[in-house]
Every structure is written in C-alpha cells, then in structure tokens.
Amino acid sequence: MNEIREIASRNAHVADAKLLDLIHAADRAGWEAAFPGRGPDDLTEEDLALANHIWDEYTQLTRKVGG
Secondary structure, eight states, rough: OOHHHHHHHTTTTTTTTHHHHHHHHHHHHHHHHHHHHHHHHHHOOHHHHHHHHHHHHHHHHHTTOOO
C-alpha cells in the first residue's frame, strides 16, 4: 500500500481521480482496523476495491497496447 500511495502522490497531476479516491478510502479503512475485532492485516472492502480498480485498469491498458 505504501508503494501505491507514493507512486500516486508523485504522479497526482496525471493520476486517475477514482484511483486517488480509492487510495484515500483504503487509508481511512486502515485506520479503522485499529478498532476491536479487526487486525492490521485484515483486507477491507476498500482495499479490495482499490486492488480491483488497479487490476481493471491494468487489463484495459494491456489490451490497448496489444499485450
């Protein structure tokens, strides 16, 4: 997550707005993981939404370049 956040931050001027929103949501969900019953390694819905968005964009771009 840290690497994704750093890359997006360095390239925020060209980053997809949805990607930035999903990163922020995943960060917020990470803070909520500190509540009882949740572990720091638990995958949140926000983490999954971010991963799915990244995968979907990767897949779409790969098709466009013929990969």
